[in-house]
Amino acid sequence: MERFAEKIVMVTGAGRGQGRAHALRFAGEGAHLVLCDLPAARGDAELDPPATVPYELSKPEDLEETARQVQALGRRAVAMGADVRSLEQMSAVVAEAERALGPIDVLVANAGICTSNPLPTMSVQVWQETIDINLTGVFNACRAVIPGMIERGHGGRVVAIASMAGRAGWENIGHYAASKWGVIGLVKSLALEVAPHGITANVICPSSVNTTMMHNDSSYRLFRPDLENPTREDVLPAFASVNVIPVPYVEPEDISDGVLFLASQEAAGITGATLSISAGVNALNI
């Protein structure tokens, strides 16, 4: 079944991980894709590359690889380096993609970073970069796409990726939790404003997902502060201990299942909702 035949779907942070999984699942169901992720670092860049993230973010070749895999499924892809912190860059992606592919039907605001620091001693730069990317980045993507959806009058779908960190307080990632609570407040408010235009806006809250954001030294040390150099084997039981279903993490494709559902016709009656795909962590809090 092709639920998204000839639909145009935009995914931010599409270079790898969940963003790539969502793009490929949409392509598998007939959609053409607008893909963006961080631009190549340039000396004259309007924005400095994110400086506070202790693991490597996507490179331009990662985004090209996602586009190649979409095209291998027989769909069209427009891939552009663009930083979600810049409304100008988001607007340029939308303008270029809509010229090449047509109007965007679905926005998946997925790009994000996760760093760890205790709040009492956190630098303003660590705080600001997380808020700028995880929260303002979602605003910028919505701000770039939604006016066109409203003007065309054919409705549309927005799905933003928050986190279970946006459903409770979490030690050492307070800035990340604040950014994800912010995403939920933003999307619920947006849902109210765009409902008369036939546009829905919903949020998915994953817990740990099997991507680079979890598999890096900084995250490993957060989960195993008792070890100097924890390995993947060391952290898996610690990852699993947070979950209700006894798995260390969910897979990116588990999140894609929720994204495609919320973007589909079956979810026409759902807006302003948060869907937890979290191995049951939601059973412990909101």
Ligand SMILES: NC(=O)c1ccc[n+]([C@@H]2O[C@H](COP(=O)([O-])OP(=O)(O)OC[C@H]3O[C@@H](n4cnc5c(N)ncnc54)[C@H](O)[C@@H]3O)[C@@H](O)[C@H]2O)c1
């Ligand atoms: N992995 C997890 O455990 C987990 C859990 C809950 C929520 N999330 C959220 O899921 C989303 C996807 O993360 P992931 O797990 O695929 O991690 P990831 O690090 O593999 O992917 C994130 C992508 O976002 C891109 N990105 C970062 N900053 C950007 C910017 N300024 N502009 C454009 N692109 C940028 C990165 O280059 C990368 O390709 C994020 O919003 C994240 O916060 C992840």
